[in-house]
Amino acid sequence: MFNTLLFYVADPAISVDFYTKVLARPPVEQSPTFALFILDSGLALGLWRKDGVAPSPIHQPGACDLGFKVTLDQLDKIHADWQEMGVTIALPPTKLDFGTSFVATDPDGHRLRVYTLAEDGAAE
Incomplete structure (x- = not known):
């Protein structure tokens, strides 16, 4: 599949x-x-x-996130690279209850969440 x-x-x-x-x-x-x-x-x-699209979409972009699980070092590099490319950052790298994350948006407003998990020891 x-x-x-x-x-x-x-x-x-x-x-x-x-x-x-x-x-x-x-x-x-x-x-x-x-x-x-x-x-x-x-x-x-x-x-x-x-x-x-048929049937027509009923929700607007930003109603969910496409997540990318990475290490903390990768998160910092991706964030810097995307900023350099001019990608809109909706949330800068932030420690949250599950780990560290940042959120970017694409040209249509779809949310891209890059994150680490605290349980992996990456966000401590």
Whole structure:
């Protein structure tokens, strides 16, 4: 079974440019209305032009997070890299009850949460 998370986007070309930079890889599939990235975990991230989705989406972007579990060193580097790329940071690196996390948003407002877990000893 192949698992895919779909983000509905206004302009797939703009989203492809954004995700190519933040994921440091090109999409494995791309058309004017859809693009597909394969994440390190094996999860596929689909970017689908929202005006072609049936049935129409009922929630706005930002209703959930796409999480990336990393080490604390990786978190700090990703945060610095994304800031340098001009990615919007909604929450800077912050110690939370589960560990350390920061949240960025893509051009459509989808939330990308990069985090460590305190139980791994990464956020202590």
